[in-house]
Amino acid sequence: MRNLLKKIRYQFATKNFFNSNQIYSIHYNRPNLTKCLTKPNVDCRQRKKIQTEHTIIRKFAEMELKELDILNKNFKTLSIKPLHNNEILSVSSQNQSYLNEEQFLKNEWMNFLKSKQQDQMEQLERALKSQHEALEELKMDNLVLYNAAIQLDVKLIPYIRRTQ
Structure with a gap:
């Protein structure tokens, strides 16, 4: 075949x-x-x-x-004049309702994704703020522990380029 x-x-x-x-x-x-x-x-x-x-x-x-x-089949040719005169081609009411519903669902989905991203950013900001506050308290209490805490952990970041 x-x-x-x-x-x-x-x-x-x-x-x-x-x-x-x-x-x-x-x-x-x-x-x-x-x-x-x-x-x-x-x-x-x-x-x-x-x-x-x-x-x-x-x-x-x-x-x-x-x-x-x-x-x-006999096909009708579209005239070019309505397109140049900025006249909108007529859309049936059923198609218009489908288009409106599709646009509404797209907007809802985009709003959901935007709110989800904003929530994640707020959580990240809260975590960074609490970490910063904890480091400030540690700096006041013990400077040696603070210096050890701010060092990079190679186990957490395995792809650091080491300079020699």
Whole structure:
């Protein structure tokens, strides 16, 4: 199946591919069998591979083509003037309600994330403030313990670059 799908890429549309809302023909590139089959140095596996490719492509070319219903539909062209005059294209009420609901949910989600981040920042600030107060009390009580407390702990920060 994979080889079959690979062979589709060899097909391309001719100039008469679209002709008044119907598809008529598909032209395909055939592998040049005459050169490969007449050469004596071509491997048997290569020759067989080329022959199978040729049969697969021939089968694709012989398949009946179905008409596309998409081409039979009448499409309206959008005029460019309303877009230049800043006129808004009309949106149905149901679509408008979906858009409003989606916008409301997006806003609610963003507010939730913002409040969560603010709570985390407040907790971090409180922890830093209490740590600073504890270090100030330790500095007043014992200067040796304070100096030991403000040293970096290598176990907590393992990726410190050591200078020598």
